[in-house]
Amino acid sequence: MKNDRLPLFCDIALAERIERAEAQLIAGASQAAGTREAGRGFVIPFAGGVASYAEQDSPFNKVAGLGFTGVPSADALDEVERAFAAHNAPVQVELANLADPAIGVLLTERDYRLVSFENVLGRTLTGEPERDMPPGVQVRHIGDDELDTWLAVVVEAVMHPDAEGLPQHEQFPRGALEQAERDLVSVPGAICYLALLDGAVAGAASMRMAEGVAQFGAATLPAYRRRGIQTALLSARVADAAAAGCDIAVVTTQPGSTSQHNVQRRGFDLLYTRAVLVKQP
Template sequence: MDGERLFCDVGLARRIEHAEARFVAACSDAARARRGGTAGFTRPLAGGVAAFAEADSPFNKVAGLGFAGLPEDLDEVEEAFAELGAPVQVELCHLADPSVGAFLTARGYRLESYENVLGRRLGGPVEEATGEVRPCRDDELETWLTAIADASTVTDTEGLPSHEDLTREIIVAALRDMAGVRRYTAERNGEFAGGASFRVTDGIAQFAGAATVPVHRRRGVQTALLRTRLAAATAAGCDLAIVTTLPGSKSQQNAQRQGFDLLYARAILVKGTSATRSSGAESRQAS
């Protein structure tokens, strides 16, 4: 990696948000497939996507708006969420068309929180990971899912608090439904210490699903997992890696130490009754 900082213009933000929308859609579809195709939906909306996977799913949201005009058919989407007893959560990039934010607030959407999107160019050398990090084997999947979920329920206290409150069962289901991800396991002294994953979408490596077992925190576990994934994403031909974090969190600090730049913030806008919500982002997991 060279020393030049990564600058995010509207074009790059559009590319990242479109990749995020594709990730949300794929995960929502995977959740419904797991449940046998029962109630839910994935539908295009003004260049983005609106999705409902299952009750309290991290993938019940609207993503990718703001780069293809106003969501004129939002009435139908709001009705679809209401029929399923869920609020509408919109994640809106601050580089999106400002008219979209005005459109949403005029309809009664309220600002509930923020999240940060960070990115790093790929293609140059990556520092070698220290510690024991390896791909998660297929026969380890259930152990990996439960261990990451358990670790995720013990959240870090640095940075802004999350607006989400997920049960262990919801986290396990969300991690299972992350379609197309590559999972990694980190060990310390022969014990499971943490894990993380990433997905490739249109040349973008989307880092997600990271957590460290509390007793192993502050021991470089997430640094090792970040470096391993950076190397793997580079080998996969990606030109960009992105990660989403809570503002001021340990996850954000870890990412910036590994060369990620803060690209933009997403506003979390909600209409309807609040419910437990999340996404595939690393910020939702303890680091």
């Protein structure tokens, strides 16, 4: 990588596009959960984003993507809060720091409390990026009969996060996490990858493409961490996303985490931060 590479600048328009893709992904996964049991949850368009409740203990129970089409009305926020309260669930809002600041004022006035942050990083996709495969590492798409293997790797890795950086502010039961990941990769545009080290399954990743944005998620089994697995998975997806015509790849990480360090080493720049605000039912 050249040392004179200019960092990617994220303006409000780019942040809005990324947040719109995120809201679409959350809505798609939540709707997939709804097909398993009609009436279990909801997806409500909200302030340019989406309010989603998939099922109990789901990572998709949140408000995402809002803040780029104006401040929501009190009536609209009342509707969202009632919908979550009907499930005895807190309202969790993920608010980008490039969104309208007045929304943060509105939420804090209504007893939302700041509980955490998460970082969104991205890199431009141009030309034909090289595939960087460390010795012994192979990355490929999953086969038709490998979804359960992919799920097992992701869930095991998420249940044992790295200790560096800010800790996750929420934890999920294994069964709920597995079902959520299954719903996530059922969203149109999603692709699943496996990484193998010397023939053994070591990591897993996903990529979802929408509106020129490639959204990345990945996990490495604890026994195989710091052995080039994330480098290989990132490299493969960057090349695939560029070949598919995407102009930007994005990753969400915990601030100060090993994952953030890894993606920054691979040319991703910090674009913006989301504040996580929660109101209890």
